[in-house]
Amino acid sequence: MTVKIGIPRGLWFYDYYPLWKTFYEELGAEVVLSNPTNKQILDTGVKNTVDEACLPVKIFHGHVFDLKDKVDYIFVPKMMSVYKREYICPKFCGLPEMVNHSIKDLPPLIDTEINFNKSRNSLKKTIYNFGSYVTKNPIKIKRAYEKALKEYEVYKSEIKEGSFPIDGQLNSKEKKQSDITIAVMGHSYNIYDKYGSMGLINKLKENGINIVTPEMMDYKVVNQHASTLEKKMFWSYGRKLLGTAMYLIEEKNIDGMVYLSSFGCGIDSIIVDLIERKARKKGRLPFLLITVDEHTGEAGVNTRLEAFTDMLEWRKRNEGNLSTHG
Numbered sequence: 426m427t428v429k430i431g432i433p434r435g436l437w438f439y440d441y442y443p444l445w446k447t448f449y450e451e452l453g454a455e456v457v458l459s460n461p462t463n464k465q466i467l468d469t470g471v472k473n474t475v476d477e478a479c480l481p482v483k484i485f486h487g488h489v490f491d492l493k494d495k496v497d498y499i500f501v502p503k504m505m506s507v508y509k510r511e512y513i514c515p516k517f518c519g520l521p522e523m524v525n526h527s528i529k530d531l532p533p534l535i536d537t538e539i540n541f542n543k544s545r546n547s548l549k550k551t552i553y554n555f556g557s558y559v560t561k562n563p564i565k566i567k568r569a570y571e572k573a574l575k576e577y578e579v580y581k582s583e584i585k586e587g588s589f590p591i592d593g594q595l596n597s598k599e600k601k602q603s604d605i606t607i608a609v610m611g612h613s614y615n616i617y618d619k620y621g622s623m624g625l626i627n628k629l630k631e632n633g634i635n636i637v638t639p640e641m642m643d644y645k646v647v648n649q650h651a652s653t654l655e656k657k658m659f660w661s662y663g664r665k666l667l668g669t670a671m672y673l674i675e676e677k678n679i680d681g682m683v684y685l686s687s688f689g690c691g692i693d694s695i696i697v698d699l700i701e702r703k704a705r706k707k708g709r710l711p712f713l714l715i716t717v718d719e720h721t722g723e724a725g726v727n728t729r730l731e732a733f734t735d736m737l738e739w740r741k742r743n744e745g746n747l748s749t750h751g
């Protein structure tokens with residue numbers, strides 16, 4: 426019988442989904458994806474998570490709930506670190522425990538630890554462990570992982586070219602009527618989740634605005650800029666966001682920056698402040714922070730976004746190099 430593995434559409438999903446989908450399909454499993462985020466998933470997530478959790482963690486719980494009666498296993502790895510000497514947010518590390526304690530009657534979780542701070546040998550064991558839910562054949566697992574890595578590279582280059590293959594976000598090549606370019610900043614699961622982000626990327630694109638996101642950047646360039654910080658940023662998402670912002674501010678090839686953050690995010694409380702200071706002081710770049718939680722109304726977000734893009738268009742038409750923002 427084919428093993429069914431559920432993959433929740435949240436958190437690391439936007440970064441790694443093609444890798445794990447290919448891996449398990451190559452091993453002969455059926456991969457079942459939770460539905461795109463919607464009101465029901467959000468409400469279920471909110472009901473089944475501790476109040477203190479951030480919105481993306483609540484949404485993740487909603488996706489796990491959505492899969493609970495449809496699959497044999499749910500993929501909820503314990504993500505500690507995906508780069509040497511760096512860490513992911515603590516909420517990623519404790520995710521399997523949080524999910525298991527919050528939602529009753531779950532199928533078993535695939536909760537293998539991913540920790541790139543451990544030795545190469547231990548990483549091999551990690552991959553075997555992930556595969557062993559479907560087969561005990563190490564050669565098959567190795568081949569499936571190699572194939573998955575190739576798919577993952579293709580996915581990354583598609584995003585770099587400005588296409589958003591997951592969740593049907595508009596392809597940036599479709600429209601280019603405006604000469605405004607905005608950097609949409611934030612954790613991947615915030616900016617690419619259509620429902621959670623209130624369609625931020627789509628709204629900008631529908632107005633013909635060109636966008637860039639951290640995932641479109643060259644990793645080497647981002648790392649070079651992040652490495653000039655006085656102290657190493659040891660959170661991987663933080664390093665990527667700061668390096669991207671520093672590069673874009675220096676290059677001066679964007680007209681403004683919109684940062685989408687989740688209320689109560691510990692990492693963003695530091696990163697946003699650092700980026701905003703750099704944007705305003707060094708680049709004199711208009712900066713808009715949108716902070717969301719489950720109570721945020723879309724109308725308010727739309728108004729702020731429209732005012733921001735109107736200001737950028739006015740500035741482009743009339744201002745030349747003079748600043749209108751202090």
Ligand code: SF4
Binds near residue numbers: 514517662689690
């Ligand atoms: S980095 Fe922030 S938004 Fe992401 S899971 Fe951690 S607290 Fe939540």
